[in-house]
Amino acid sequence: MIGVGPGGFVRYLLSMLAGPLIWFIYFSVIYGVVGFGGAFGFAPSGIRLFAWAATLAAGAALILLLWYARRSRASIEPKGPRAVHEVAGFLTALSLFAVLIEALALLIVPL
Amino acid sequence: MEAHQAVLSPGGSDAETIATLGWVMFAGGSAIFLGVIGLAVYAHLGGETLRRRLASRRLVFVGGVLFPAVTLTALLTYGLILTGARLAAPEADALRIEVTGEQWWWRVRYPATGDAPEIVTANEIRIPIGRQVEIRLASVDVIHSFWVPSLAGKVDMIPGTVNRIRLHATRTGTYRGQCAEYCGAAHALMAFYVVALEPAQFEDWLAGQRQPAAGPLTALQKQGEGLFLSTGCNGCHAIRGTPAAGTIGPDLTHVGGRLSIAAATLPNAAASFARWIRDNQHIKPNNRMPAFRILPDDQLAALAAYLESLK
Amino acid sequence: MSDFPNALPRPKGELAELEAIWKLPRGPGVLTVVNNTYIGLAYVATALLFFVLAGILALLMRLQLAVPDNTLIDQGTYNQFFTMHGTVMMFLFAVPVVEAVGILLLPQMQAARDLPFPRLSAFAFWAYLIGGLFFFGSLFFGLAPDGGWFMYPPLTGTRYSPGDNADFWLVGIGFIEISAIAGAIEIIVGILRTRAPGMTLDKMPVFAWAMLVFAGMILFAFPAVILATFLLELERAFQWPFFIPDKGGDPLLWQHLFWFFGHPEVYIIFLPAAGMVSMIVPAMTGVPLVGYRLVVVALVATAFFSFGLWVHHMFATGIPELSLAFFSAASVAVAVPSGIQVFSWIATIAAGRLRLTVPSLFVLGFLAIFVIGGLTGVMVAMVPFDLQTHDTYFIVAHLHYVLIGGMVFPVFAAIYHWTPILSARPLSERLGRWSFGLLFVGVNVTFFPMHIVGLMGMPRRVYTYPEQMGWDWPNLLSTAGAFAIAAGVLVCLVDLALNFRFTTTGSAGNVWRAGTLEWLPNEVYGTRSIPVVSSREPLWDDANLAEDVRAGRYFLPGASTGGRETLITSPIHADPQYLLQIPGPSWRSLLAAAFTAAFFLLLTVKLVVPAVACGVLAVAMIIAWLWQTDPGANHPPVDIGDDLVLPVYVTGPASHSWWAMVALLLVAASLFIALFFSYLYNWTVSPQVWPAATGQRLPVASWPAASATAFMVGSVAMAFSGQMLARAREYGDWPVRLGIACACLALAAGALIELQGHWQTGLRPAMNSYGALVYAVIAVQCQLVAVAVFMGLYTIARSAAGMLTPVRRATFDNTLLFCHYTVGQGLLGLLIVHGFPRIAG
Known part of the structure; x- marks a missing residue:
């Protein structure tokens, strides 16, 4: 019984929080490149391109995750794990929304 | 004196845009508030069928996720468009002014243009209507914030950085501004006026400001000028056209023509000058000017008369 | 109902013992x-x-x-x-x-x-x-x-x-x-x-x-x-x-x-x-x-x-x-x-x-x-x-x-x-x-x-x-x-x-007919027995739950080890894992808090000597407090009911103290990230005070190399010490102690080399924001090293007192984790402080 170590918990935590974690990394990246990019000598067009690339990558990752969560929810036995996948799915969906409205900001506001 | 200092009574285009945004959000916000409260009341008092319909995860989904996602996206789009519009390039004929925040007053500079010399004044900015004004904002000590709500939103004045704000007055009038970032002891008493004038009037005013101070006319004023130079006032204050060239405090070349003294703390009047010189540490505690309590009444009156004459 | 973990009636004196163990101290x-x-x-x-x-x-x-x-x-x-x-x-x-x-x-x-x-x-x-x-x-x-x-x-x-x-x-x-x-x-x-x-x-x-x-x-x-x-x-x-x-x-x-x-x-x-x-x-x-x-x-x-x-x-x-x-x-x-x-x-x-x-x-x-x-x-x-x-x-x-x-x-x-x-x-x-x-x-x-x-x-x-x-x-x-x-x-x-009439014996109880466990009958020791939960509102789903819990039918109806204890369960599924013996009333934590508070406040008003005195007393109290923790397997595994026999002592990743240490290290890591952000931020704002612009000499690469080597030696020494602890029965305690002592020395050396490396270039913290940030990274690292050394010496003392064995090693494990983290952060710090100016200016 003692064998249930923290490894399982970390996996659990990561599978639950993957969506928001992707959002947070994405947010740090776009804020970082817009805030600090100039100081590193990046041209505004390069910064924009980078930010869009990050947006697409984050969006794609979240959609993939969403699909994965859906599939696992359908296939995995009821009870415990189902809850994780459901919570993870919702969190991913919310994170996707958050990424999309960041994209809105990127679309509308010039650098 | 009627001076506007209100977000919802705009006299400039930036403030107008924001006031419209504000009204849209107040209306929308009120509707949403009433809707949520109405729903809560229904949830408690409504009929059995209605309540059963509300008691589902669907409500949480629709009300808590879909509805906010849609309305917020719409509002954010509106807000972002306004935010982006702030980045337009300055107009070519924009009037340029520099304002520096100092504990607890505002130094105002109209930079030299062509052969017209620089003008330095304090606690009052005059601008023409119908023309863009770009103000460079700086601070020499702590953080202040430049805010004239009837004309535009606020921008902070941060030591080590120069920020910019654009004003575009559409209506003539007197607008009051006030420091909006807590800046220490007398933060509450750090206000100023922006006077928006017809362009022609503005040019007249500008021409007047470029002149050095008019010499004293009466004997009393003359005595005042002498006292100004002998009691140490000139150590901190400048009056162009006289030997007084101090730069620590406000430039007083045309102080008599301003609407107020001590950063909109007292109305401009001879009596105010006298009170200020003697009692400023009570009127505006901790301000950087020492109180000249030793000056006898007649000398005070002479100084006040002289300063009041500097139109 | 016979499928409860524990049968009734409960032995005489079990409840009285529980009450005596958990009761409020007098006077x-x-x-x-x-x-x-x-x-x-x-x-x-x-x-x-x-x-x-x-x-x-x-x-x-x-x-x-x-x-x-x-x-x-x-x-x-x-x-x-x-x-x-x-x-x-x-x-x-x-x-x-x-x-x-x-x-x-x-x-x-x-x-x-x-x-x-x-x-x-x-x-x-x-x-x-x-x-x-x-x-x-x-x-x-x-x-x-x-x-x-x-x-x-x-x-x-x-x-x-x-x-x-x-x-x-x-x-x-x-x-x-x-x-x-x-x-x-x-x-x-x-x-x-x-x-x-x-x-x-x-x-x-x-x-x-x-x-x-x-x-x-x-x-x-x-x-x-x-x-x-x-x-x-x-x-x-x-x-x-x-x-x-x-x-x-x-x-x-x-x-x-x-x-x-x-x-x-x-x-x-x-x-x-x-x-x-x-x-x-x-x-x-x-x-x-x-x-x-x-x-x-x-x-x-x-x-x-x-x-x-x-x-x-x-x-x-x-x-x-x-x-x-x-x-x-x-x-x-x-x-x-x-x-x-x-x-x-x-x-x-x-x-x-x-x-x-x-x-x-x-x-x-x-x-x-x-x-x-x-x-x-x-x-x-x-x-x-x-x-x-x-x-x-x-x-x-x-x-x-x-x-x-x-x-x-x-x-x-x-x-x-x-x-x-x-x-x-x-x-x-x-x-x-x-x-x-x-x-x-x-x-x-x-x-x-x-x-x-x-x-x-x-x-x-x-x-x-x-x-x-x-x-x-x-x-x-x-x-x-x-x-x-x-x-x-x-x-x-x-x-x-x-x-409001505070009581631990006859509270008003579940007046709202709520469904969650806090509404079980609670005494000074918590609930008499620890129920098995199968829903979110157990009290609604089992009308007899309160009575059965109070009667002692569920887990741990008494004090099996004769002291304060609670059940440790697994983090996701809450399966019982071991019985944690928890410490009771003590002056030590109270005095430690008082002296720590006094230290900080006296320092604020610049009464340095009394402040230092209080600081020393605070540390002494903390040591005295810690000394009583990590009791080891001082009791054979106990049966908490339902033939579930749980150990009373666990080390490594299953132990609750290991989790607390990981949480603490997360705090240290976020502080370090904030410090890195500060470094980067001030550089973007004022590159003119960074070495590329000022011509400030950087320590030659052998300085950070020496410091990094010292840090890594520290980690290796701790790891060695851990191996030796596992085999203490063969080799005795001295290799363990030696390993920890070496680690302490190496960590201290690593920090001091880094400090000296910058000092000898003439860089001073008050010169500009670059200097201030370099020394801030060093200062934060020195704090960690100081704590690590303190923990190391404490662990050696535990060993000397015979309180560190291959089984009883929670203290050592915590020190080990902390030292490894300290080394990790130290290396990252070196990378930033020496690498960044070489790459970006």
């Missing part, structure tokens, strides 16, 4: 109590005391602002008042009170006997009480800070604030934050490892979820402000120019660090309160929460999004528009999870029949006020609108709607709701209704007009305003409302005085 020893109910209650009471004190300051300020040009309070005093009001409400009321409710209720909700580190809770409480009282006392000597609760430099630097006032804030609050972090670690381990068997994460009460998220957020948010206070104190004391623009610092760095803490802080306060509401609504309607998992999602999502909002406190600082737009969008995103919770409560009300008790009224009042605060919050997330309302009374109105609506009302609801657990009588429904009515009307009359006066142009933090502004009537109204709020609070206090 002055009562101060040494560590039981979570007592500490939790004292904690809540102290937080309420600070609520009242800060509220009195608010009343005085409202009196000053009641009429224009008022001279009741002078500007200096007023500035101290608003600074203290904000600081005390945020740091000494809001965070502590929710932490306190957690300490008070979580063990009951999870049917644990106590939290895993009761002495740590006691330490956190005493540190908070003593530190808080002295901090507040600074007001009476005119020494209270007056730079605003946000303490923006340069105003709070020595040039513009030469007195000790600002130091009181920096040292006092920094210290109280540390106590909050201690509490957060306790709560995380408590929630993850001490739940009743079967209480999987998906069956955990929403309040526990909220507290888990709350504590997690503290680990990542608080280090930023601790770092900020550390840097500003270094600047004030030794002129290290982190925030001074003339020397390449930037005042905005402070704002970034402060709000990186400050915005999550709002949700740190709100989420537990929302968790309380999610407990009260089902209890009062008699049906489970609708959309439980969605609410959990909302809590977690809020926590994440709240870390992407900090710049919305800085919209007016001249940051590029696109950056503002990102934060504006994130500020909008965070509204969605709040929507989820609001509609979940409404759906739950519709699902059942809400009984309009006092807790329900406070919840409904909360709903109305919080929705208004949330809506104005969305308004100010719009950059242009915020540029008008930022730093005006509109924001004062908004934040009080959010914090009073979102936090104070739920806390009052909680007081009325959970009092029957602890008191022989519930609170009065009649007085409660009066209190609610006064508070609800008072809050709206006070704060609604502030929206209007803000739009009329009234800025915040002004001690007076001229008559012609037309701000007089809304201000007068606000002042009148403030007294209604005060009356509402007073009525509640009277109610508490009249009806």
Whole structure:
């Protein structure tokens, strides 16, 4: 019984929080490149391109995750794990929304 | 004196845009508030069928996720468009002014243009209507914030950085501004006026400001000028056209023509000058000017008369 | 029923033994109590005391602002008042009170006997009480800070604030934050490892979820402000120019660090309160929460999004528009999870029949006020609108709607709701209704007009305003409302005085017929036996549960090891893992807290010698306290019922102490990340003070190489020591001790080499912001190394005392983890300090 170590918990935590974690990394990246990019000598067009690339990558990752969560929810036995996948799915969906409205900001506001 | 200092009574285009945004959000916000409260009341008092319909995860989904996602996206789009519009390039004929925040007053500079010399004044900015004004904002000590709500939103004045704000007055009038970032002891008493004038009037005013101070006319004023130079006032204050060239405090070349003294703390009047010189540490505690309590009444009156004459 | 873990009747004397073990100490020893109910209650009471004190300051300020040009309070005093009001409400009321409710209720909700580190809770409480009282006392000597609760430099630097006032804030609050972090670690381990068997994460009460998220957020948010206070104190004391623009610092760095803490802080306060509401609504309607998992999602999502909002406190600082737009969008995103919770409560009300008790009224009042605060919050997330309302009374109105609506009302609801657990009588429904009515009307009359006066142009933090502004009537109204709020609070206090009769034996019990475990019969030792949970509302699903638990039919009906103990379960599924022996009452943690508080406060007023004396005593007390921990397998495995035989001692990743150490290291890591951000930030603002521009010589590569080697030797030595410990029976204890000693030496050498490497180039911390940041990285590393060395020496001492064996090695494992982390951070620090200037300039 003692064998249930923290490894399982970390996996659990990561599978639950993957969506928001992707959002947070994405947010740090776009804020970082817009805030600090100039100081590193990046041209505004390069910064924009980078930010869009990050947006697409984050969006794609979240959609993939969403699909994965859906599939696992359908296939995995009821009870415990189902809850994780459901919570993870919702969190991913919310994170996707958050990424999309960041994209809105990127679309509308010039650098 | 009627001076506007209100977000919802705009006299400039930036403030107008924001006031419209504000009204849209107040209306929308009120509707949403009433809707949520109405729903809560229904949830408690409504009929059995209605309540059963509300008691589902669907409500949480629709009300808590879909509805906010849609309305917020719409509002954010509106807000972002306004935010982006702030980045337009300055107009070519924009009037340029520099304002520096100092504990607890505002130094105002109209930079030299062509052969017209620089003008330095304090606690009052005059601008023409119908023309863009770009103000460079700086601070020499702590953080202040430049805010004239009837004309535009606020921008902070941060030591080590120069920020910019654009004003575009559409209506003539007197607008009051006030420091909006807590800046220490007398933060509450750090206000100023922006006077928006017809362009022609503005040019007249500008021409007047470029002149050095008019010499004293009466004997009393003359005595005042002498006292100004002998009691140490000139150590901190400048009056162009006289030997007084101090730069620590406000430039007083045309102080008599301003609407107020001590950063909109007292109305401009001879009596105010006298009170200020003697009692400023009570009127505006901790301000950087020492109180000249030793000056006898007649000398005070002479100084006040002289300063009041500097139109 | 025969399928219970334990058969009846229970042996004679079992209950008496349990009572004797857990009973309150007598006489002055009562101060040494560590039981979570007592500490939790004292904690809540102290937080309420600070609520009242800060509220009195608010009343005085409202009196000053009641009429224009008022001279009741002078500007200096007023500035101290608003600074203290904000600081005390945020740091000494809001965070502590929710932490306190957690300490008070979580063990009951999870049917644990106590939290895993009761002495740590006691330490956190005493540190908070003593530190808080002295901090507040600074007001009476005119020494209270007056730079605003946000303490923006340069105003709070020595040039513009030469007195000790600002130091009181920096040292006092920094210290109280540390106590909050201690509490957060306790709560995380408590929630993850001490739940009743079967209480999987998906069956955990929403309040526990909220507290888990709350504590997690503290680990990542608080280090930023601790770092900020550390840097500003270094600047004030030794002129290290982190925030001074003339020397390449930037005042905005402070704002970034402060709000990186400050915005999550709002949700740190709100989420537990929302968790309380999610407990009260089902209890009062008699049906489970609708959309439980969605609410959990909302809590977690809020926590994440709240870390992407900090710049919305800085919209007016001249940051590029696109950056503002990102934060504006994130500020909008965070509204969605709040929507989820609001509609979940409404759906739950519709699902059942809400009984309009006092807790329900406070919840409904909360709903109305919080929705208004949330809506104005969305308004100010719009950059242009915020540029008008930022730093005006509109924001004062908004934040009080959010914090009073979102936090104070739920806390009052909680007081009325959970009092029957602890008191022989519930609170009065009649007085409660009066209190609610006064508070609800008072809050709206006070704060609604502030929206209007803000739009009329009234800025915040002004001690007076001229008559012609037309701000007089809304201000007068606000002042009148403030007294209604005060009356509402007073009525509640009277109610508490009249009806709150603390008891651990005959509490009023489950008067609301709620379904969660805290409503089981609770005594001084918690529940008599620890039930197996199979649903979210066990009391609703098993009518006999309370009786069976009280009779001792479930797990652990007595004290199997003859001392205080609680069940440790696995973090996800809550399977029983081992029996934790927890320490009882002690003077040591109390004295440690007192001396630590004294150390910091004496240092603030620059009484260095007494401060050092207190510091030494504090360390001595901490050692004395720690010495009693890590008891080892001093008892054979015990049968807790159902043939479940559990060990009483576990080490490594399964042990609760290992989890606490990991949480602590997360705190250290977030502090280091904040420091790296500061380095990068000041470089972008002032590359002109970095070596590429100044020609400052960098230490040649052999210096960092030597330092890195020393650090790695430290790690290897510790790892070696660990191997030797496992084989101590073959080789004896001396290789273990030797390994630790080598590690200590190597770590110290690594830090000193790095320090000397920079010193010999002529770089000094006061020269410019580059120098200050380089030495700040070194200083933070030196602190870690000092702690690691301290832990190493302590571990050697344990070994010498025969308290370190291949089995009894939890102390060693913690030291090992800490040393490895110290090395990791040291290497990263070297990489940044030596690599960055070589690559980027």
